[in-house]
Amino acid sequence: MKKPVDYVLKKFISAGSLDVTYADGSTTHYQGTTPGPHAAMRLTTRTAERNLLLNPGLGFGEAYMDGTIQPQSCTLYDLLHVLMLNTMSAGHIGDSLAAAVRYLRRKKIQFNPESRSRKNVAHHYDLGESLYDLFLDRDRQYSCAYFRTGNETLDEAQEAKKHHIAAKLLLDRPDLSVLDIGCGWGGMALTLAKDYGATVTGVTLSTEQLNTARKRAEAAGLSHRVRFELMDYRNVRTRYDRVVSVGMFEHVGIAHYQTFFEKVRDCLTDDGVALIHSIGRNDGPGTTNPWIDKYIFPGGYSPCLSETFAAIEPTGLWVTDCEILRLHYAKTIAIWRERFAKNRDKAKALYDERFCRMFEFYLAAAELSFIVQGHMNFQLQLTRSQTAVPLTRDYIAKAETRPE
Structure with missing residues (x-):
């Protein structure tokens, strides 16, 4: 050969x-x-x-x-x-x-009905908390952080990410109801409840994350404001003032994009605001690397904006804001990769050498996909009404500079 x-x-x-x-x-x-x-x-x-x-x-x-x-x-x-x-x-x-x-074959590969979606989520997100504690921040934010200067610690950048998203949700009055689709270990939901007075419902397909999120809400004394459910987003029937989804859209599957945005629309009140945060690609429609699909995120795909907007347009939703975060995730993963390397022996004790090789390959390839292969993150603000948010973006910066 x-x-x-x-x-x-x-x-x-x-x-x-x-x-x-x-x-x-x-x-x-x-x-x-x-x-x-x-x-x-x-x-x-x-x-x-x-x-x-x-x-x-x-x-x-x-x-x-x-x-x-x-x-x-x-x-x-x-x-x-x-x-x-x-x-x-x-x-x-x-x-x-x-x-x-x-x-x-990508529509077939990314065909994610509820049963398959739950299996795909379990493949990666139910690996166990001990693994993720080796490299994530203290709030277990498993998504792109937000570096205002580039000199922040991981904890600082992940906190900034949550407040950047909260600012775009326009949480301008207390007791707003929020749906968190793909709530992870509950960090975003708990922040919205604790710092903004929101009442939050988080839905996830990961049993491991669900159990941790519920324990965190109880420990923080926020169980009266935050509840978490093991539920597919397609089964949500309640309307909310706000909808947020961070790092979940990548797992929806291209055949289900319009269904996802129709559900966002149906879950919003008439003057509601949604914020979708996702990995994307800058070079047009493509496919998921087969190694990533097999070993890391089965059924996952990072969409380009043209595919995403094409699915939004038939729903009647307004795209009231779009922001591209170019190298923020590269910086995030670089820190994860460094932390995993420092804790590699602990990861090997939890799993084995082959798993460690798999995970370090995943982190290195993921970081480089943002540096040399056109991956980025996008944040889309969506509303049912064109008057649901102010005429300019000034309110976002103002909300982020609120007194602590």
Whole structure:
């Protein structure tokens, strides 16, 4: 398999450089025509060579997990940086064909009825609190933080994210009712209740997160203001003054986008305000990397804005504000990756070496997707009425500078 892999890599590496040591012990240097980072890797088996050739999107990550692809004199992050950078500029015929097939099948891949959605959520979010405590902030915000200056700690940036979203929800009077779709461990709901006097209902499909969220509400003395339910968003029947969803839209599935926004519309009061926070992509409709789909977020997909707006338009909702957060998630994941590395032995004690390799591969690839592959976050403010929010955005900044 060395010869065909060598042929592909000669075409593939157009930026930076890559040294590859093959299973037979020989090493080849691949030099791009434009400046870029350098990395090196070793392929220890012919199987790794074959999988890298036939389905690199899946095979590379699996080979790293198995230890048959090894970074040499560099980190995994360095190696992925070279490869992901060149994926954007050169591509790979095998991977391109696989991506084309995935694109044709993406509605089926992302078909997420209630039963499948619950299974997909459990795959990642029910791994156990001990794992997430190794790298998340103290509030367990498992989504993009908000860095006003870039010098904030993770805790500070996650607090800023919650208040930035709260400002866009226009919580201008007490006792507003709020629906939190995909409430996670309850941090957003508890903040809205504690700091803004809202009455919040959080819904989730994760039993682990549900149990923790309920315990947190009770411990904070907020059970009278916050309740959490194990419920699919499609089964919500009550109308609310506000609807918020942070990091959940990525799990909806493209075939269900219009259903999601119709539910947001139906759950809002006539003068209600919704805020949807999601990972997105800047380069148009695409597909989820097959390794990410198999091992990390089955059924997940980061949408582009054109797909999202196309699903909103038939619902009659107004998009009253749209903000793009470009590198905030890269900074967030960089801190997660550093924290996970420091606590790797603890993660290995919880699971095993292969799991640790899987998780560090996921974090490194996720961070780089925001740096070199056009991923970003978007926040959409939605209303039923065009007069539900002020004429200008000034109220957002004013709300964020409120006295503590």
